[in-house]
Amino acid sequence: MKTLMENVMNQIKDLNAEGDLIFSDSKVLKMSAQGGAISEYKVSSAQILGVRVVKNDSVGISFTEALDRDSVRIAVKQALQNAEANAPNVHEKIIKSGGELLDQGLYPEEETDIKVKTEKALWLESAVKALDSRVTVVPHNSYSENIYQSLYLNSSGRKTEFSTKTYSIVSSALLEDRGRKANYHDYHLAHRFQDLNWKKVVETSLYHAKNILSSKTLPTGKYQVIFSQDCLQELMDCFSDFFSAKAVLDKVNPWENKLHEQVISADLSIEDHPLYVEAFRTKMFDSEGVASKALSIVLDGKLNSFIHNSLTASQLNTVTTGHASRGPASSLDVATSTILIKGKNQKPLPPKYLEVIQMDGLYSGANSITGAFSVGIKGYLWEHGEKIATVGGVTLSGNLLKMLNDVEVVGEILEPSNDLTFFSVPLVFHDISIAGE
Template identity: 35%
Template sequence: MSEQNVKTTLSDAVDQVLTLVQAKGAHADVIANASESLSLKADQGDLSEHKVTAGQVIGVRVIKGDQVATSYSESLDSDSLASMVNAALTNASFTKADPDQKIRAEGQQIDSQDPTLFQADNTPIEDKIALALAMEQDVVNQPRATGAPYNGYGEQTQYQLLANTLGTRCYHRERSFSCYTAALLNHDGKQSMHLGASVSRRFADLDQAYATRLAYDTADALLEGGPVKTGQYAVVFEHNCLSELLGAFGSCFSGDAAKRGTNPWREKIGKPIADPALTITDIARIDGGMRSKAFDSEGFATTDTPLIENGILVGLLHNSATAHHFGVRHTTNAGRSPKGGLDVTSRHDLIGAGKQSGAEVHGGEYLELVSLQGVHSGANAISGDFSFGASGFLCRDGKRVRPVRGITVAGNFYTMLNEIDAIGNTVTPNYDGAFFAPRIRFARLSIAGE
């Protein structure tokens, strides 16, 4: 189906929903999505999966008086849309009043045609299949590889139309490509596995060699690892690990969590909460970013949101409802899928560059952690306490001395942010283009080993 046909289909469905809502004397915003995806998986030299999927879903958030409810449909026919609207209105009559939620994006007209987010793709399917097969083959060809249990290629095209009863109408489209592999090694009763991946906006920009090299070289380097002595160590997290850890405590930046009373920083705006060298910003658009979008889930044009500046908490992420609740400016960070209610979401997390060189960040002895296990299950976002498994390397002056496995890392996230030895002067992205940061050396974390 052509993009124009998709856009027309979504537009017709959205218009019908808005007309039905207004006829009932209510206000609403509607999100309609259409997507197409391709998934290829390789196993033992054969293509084990070739899946092509396409789908559509529409969701409405209705507000009548101070009562709010949502409903969705995966069918866009008239009867299904009418049933969806009736269900939302019926549900709203039973919900608790929420005077903070209103339809506030009035007359916003944003038609995102950013060519960098949606690039033409004429790559033959044979080339994509060859890539999926090559991901596995490149790993198993390595001298100590036992196998490559997870290998594949994926692509997704998404279209979204958002509109409301105040005349707002916003359109977004994007396309992304990915490839991945996992290297498995077995040697003398020891086993090690690591994943490598690449994500891009164009098929030609996928870095197959990088993903394969990362998977195999890391698994190989970790194979002979064992625990270090129990104690406190300086720690440098690999980018994906630091992003994962920050995500486990992401509610500390959420205005919605603050409204619910579950954000421990809800009363700390304007106060120091981290090392004075630390700056964190939520970025709407950044070169290489994979979460760029011109509008949020209420239809407001997205902007950058400072969160921590020189160690001081300067604000939280807000949608219009949480901003109204606290009497502050909303930050255009509304998040809502067609199937869900209004929430708050981040886009690209950017930790600002520090003043230390790579040599200064990596001077002396420290642990470099490249794999974490059970981060979210081992993290208490309110207290800040965490405990999870990890693997990595004991390092000295930037060189890996020996691999480390079978350790448990414990500490307190909020304390950790105040105990930073060094922040590097070069910012780089993680693999999926959602997290941008320099290398950061945290002064001390508790390591349970031998």
């Protein structure tokens, strides 16, 4: 593939253009069980080549999953045609740096026999059923492994190579009792088969499903709310445009004119840390081949920096922060890697609060420009350190921009999300609208 990429790059240069290429290769094995047997078994191998060219200050991209000589040649031609269709943009350029960067996820392990993997996949279903007679089915359960490789080459000679291996397991529990139904799922990721925590996934899904089965609604009103780390991560992801210099250029970032101003509580700081060692994986470089480093986005409540790629940096008169994000079939954007929310002025937990463990429909009910959102939720009501009720059938409405200003830090340790890509101190949000009875 490296030779093919070199050849394609030569074609681009022969056409008096600059460019970069992204190749990705993914091999997946996945199986799930139903009724005590493997009901679905999937193996795959997929490759894709993405071409980006810059000619006469215009950029065009194309991609192809057919990697024969003709298809690749046509992809280059189409990228050039697309560049002609786009308006010139002197700010989008190929980075002028050569050299080779490697980020190979090496996770040595002994090969596990497929029979063992199959038995464990079957166990994901049977274990949930064995633990509670009210489990009717296990609608979502799967074991999967993914070997992924990505290569990058640009016309300045910059080469990067990234590879990783990820195992994942999912289990759910659908319980039924006296006409009521409850479902909850949990998952776990690991780089080595032996690190998968099968028991945790089964027990967590069952624990929450059991509680949700007896959930009650709440009187409509304002509540103190703590989000689970997964829910808080989902919220921050949904509104990640707040950090994005691309969203500033697109005029859809509410913090567009707030650089160096107070945007959230002075007790909070937000960093993106691509090299954070506790994260599921570190990221050595971005999609333009720029070395990654930690970035303070918000410091003591003040907006310190947006995340940039070379295009946004050039257009906004600054330097790239190494947050370029681009897949083979997409245009240049920005993205964070591992968000850390740090806090100070720790306060005690309030005597009564609602812990949100599941949000439904966040993306459809969110307005990324205003920060407003409204979701269906499930969770637990806590009083004086005790879980006094499981809550369901209610909605939560809020505005993240306002919420981040009316928040208290209630712990000092950075707690991780399930996928280890988000870490935050525990936070209590005040006066959140809950609609129920």
